[in-house]
Amino acid sequence: MVTTKQSISAEPAKVKESQTGLLTQPKAVWAVFFASIIAFMGLGLVDPILPAIADQLHATHSEVTLLFTSYNAVMAVAMLITGMISSRLGIKWTLITGIVIIAVFSALGGFSNSIWALVGLRGGWGLGNALFVATALAAIVSLSNSGTAKAIILYEAAIGLGISVGPLLGGSLGAISWRGPFLGVASLMIIAFICLVFLMPKPEKMSSGSTKASLLDPFRALKHRSLLTFGIAAALYNFGFFTLLAYAPFVMGLGEHGLGYVFLGWGILLAITSVFMAPKLQKSFGTIKSMCAMLILFSLLLVAMGIWTSTQWVVIGAVILAGAFLGNNNTLITTAVMNAAPVERSTASAAYSFLRFIGGAIAPFTAGKLAEVFNPSVPFIVGAGFVLLSVVFIIINHAHVKHVDDVEIGH
Structure with a gap:
C-alpha cells in the first residue's frame, strides 16, 4: 500500500490482484470514496437548473451549455499538470487543494449575476475537479488492499452515486433558486x-530518490498506441455523452424537480451497471466486444432521441436507459486504460482524461448551436454519429488494444 507523496509507481499491465473483498478497505479509501461522491455531484447537480439559468439570466441555450464547455475544457488542459502537481504536493494535499478550489468557485458561482461570470467560474471549478479526479483514482488504487480492478470498480461506484444523487439534490435546491446547487456544492466540499x-x-517526506513527474509525461504516455486509441475513442463517445447531459434538459419540458428525478434514474442505472454488470459482461464477452456493444446501443438511443425529440416519454426513457450503457462502458474503458500501457497509472489516467474531456468540452456548445441553427433533433443525431465513430476507431486499432482482454474486472 502506498502512503507516501508519490503517485502510483510504474507497474506492468498485468498485476497480481489481492483477494481481499471489495468492501474491506482502509478508512483512507472510504474518505476518498466519500469525497469522490461529493465531487461528482457537481456534474449532475447543474443539469436540473439549466433551463432556469437560461430563463433567469436571459441566456440562450448554447450560452448555458458553455457551463459544461468551460468546465470540461479547463479539466482537459489541467489533466496534463495533475501528475506534476501531485508528485510535488503528494496525493493527500493535491486532493485537498482540488476540493478547496471547487468550494471557492462553486460558492462564487452561487453569487454571480451574469451567464459569462458563471461560465468563467465553472472553468475554475473544472480546475479543482481535474486535480481531484485524476488524483482520486490514483489514491483509491494505491491505498486499496483489494487490487487495482476492484479499486476501479469502487471508484466507478463513487462516480455513479455522485452523479445519481447530484441531480436529485440539484432539483430540490434549484426549485428554491438556481443559486442553491452552487452553494450546496460549496457546503458539501467543506465536509x-x-x-x-x-x-x-x-504524507511522508518525499525521499531524495523519488521521481517528480514531468509536464511531458502524459504526452510520452500517448506514444503508446493502445492508450492513444482509448483516449481518442473516449473523446468521440464523450461527444454523445455530453450532448445528452448538457442538451437533453432543454427538450424534456420538465421543471427542476422533474429533471432531477430523470437524471436520478439515469445515475442509479449508471452506478448499478458500473459495479455489478460490467464485470459480468467482460467475463462473458471480453472488454473490447462489451465496450463496442455498449457504445452501439448508446448511439441507437441517441438516434431515437433525435427521431422522437418532441415525444417527451421517449426522450425521458432514453436518458434513463442511457445510464445503463454508459455505466458499463465507463468501467470497461477505465479498466482498459489502467492496463493499456506500461506507464504509471496516474500518468495514464491524466493522458486519457485530457483526450476524453476535449470531447466533453466541444459537445455541449456544439449541441446548443446545432439546435439553434437547424432544429432540436440534430444534436442527438450528430452525437450518435460521433459515438459510432468511436466504435469504428476501436475496431480499426483492435490489434493494439486486444491485450486488455487478458485483465478481468473485479479479480
Whole structure:
C-alpha cells in the first residue's frame, strides 16, 4: 500500500490482484470514496437548473451549455499538470487543494449575476475537479488492499452515486433558486475537506530518490498506441455523452424537480451497471466486444432521441436507459486504460482524461448551436454519429488494444 507523496509507481499491465473483498478497505479509501461522491455531484447537480439559468439570466441555450464547455475544457488542459502537481504536493494535499478550489468557485458561482461570470467560474471549478479526479483514482488504487480492478470498480461506484444523487439534490435546491446547487456544492466540499484531512494518512517526506513527474509525461504516455486509441475513442463517445447531459434538459419540458428525478434514474442505472454488470459482461464477452456493444446501443438511443425529440416519454426513457450503457462502458474503458500501457497509472489516467474531456468540452456548445441553427433533433443525431465513430476507431486499432482482454474486472 502506498502512503507516501508519490503517485502510483510504474507497474506492468498485468498485476497480481489481492483477494481481499471489495468492501474491506482502509478508512483512507472510504474518505476518498466519500469525497469522490461529493465531487461528482457537481456534474449532475447543474443539469436540473439549466433551463432556469437560461430563463433567469436571459441566456440562450448554447450560452448555458458553455457551463459544461468551460468546465470540461479547463479539466482537459489541467489533466496534463495533475501528475506534476501531485508528485510535488503528494496525493493527500493535491486532493485537498482540488476540493478547496471547487468550494471557492462553486460558492462564487452561487453569487454571480451574469451567464459569462458563471461560465468563467465553472472553468475554475473544472480546475479543482481535474486535480481531484485524476488524483482520486490514483489514491483509491494505491491505498486499496483489494487490487487495482476492484479499486476501479469502487471508484466507478463513487462516480455513479455522485452523479445519481447530484441531480436529485440539484432539483430540490434549484426549485428554491438556481443559486442553491452552487452553494450546496460549496457546503458539501467543506465536509469532504474535513474527511480527507483527518482520515487520510499523513504524507511522508518525499525521499531524495523519488521521481517528480514531468509536464511531458502524459504526452510520452500517448506514444503508446493502445492508450492513444482509448483516449481518442473516449473523446468521440464523450461527444454523445455530453450532448445528452448538457442538451437533453432543454427538450424534456420538465421543471427542476422533474429533471432531477430523470437524471436520478439515469445515475442509479449508471452506478448499478458500473459495479455489478460490467464485470459480468467482460467475463462473458471480453472488454473490447462489451465496450463496442455498449457504445452501439448508446448511439441507437441517441438516434431515437433525435427521431422522437418532441415525444417527451421517449426522450425521458432514453436518458434513463442511457445510464445503463454508459455505466458499463465507463468501467470497461477505465479498466482498459489502467492496463493499456506500461506507464504509471496516474500518468495514464491524466493522458486519457485530457483526450476524453476535449470531447466533453466541444459537445455541449456544439449541441446548443446545432439546435439553434437547424432544429432540436440534430444534436442527438450528430452525437450518435460521433459515438459510432468511436466504435469504428476501436475496431480499426483492435490489434493494439486486444491485450486488455487478458485483465478481468473485479479479480
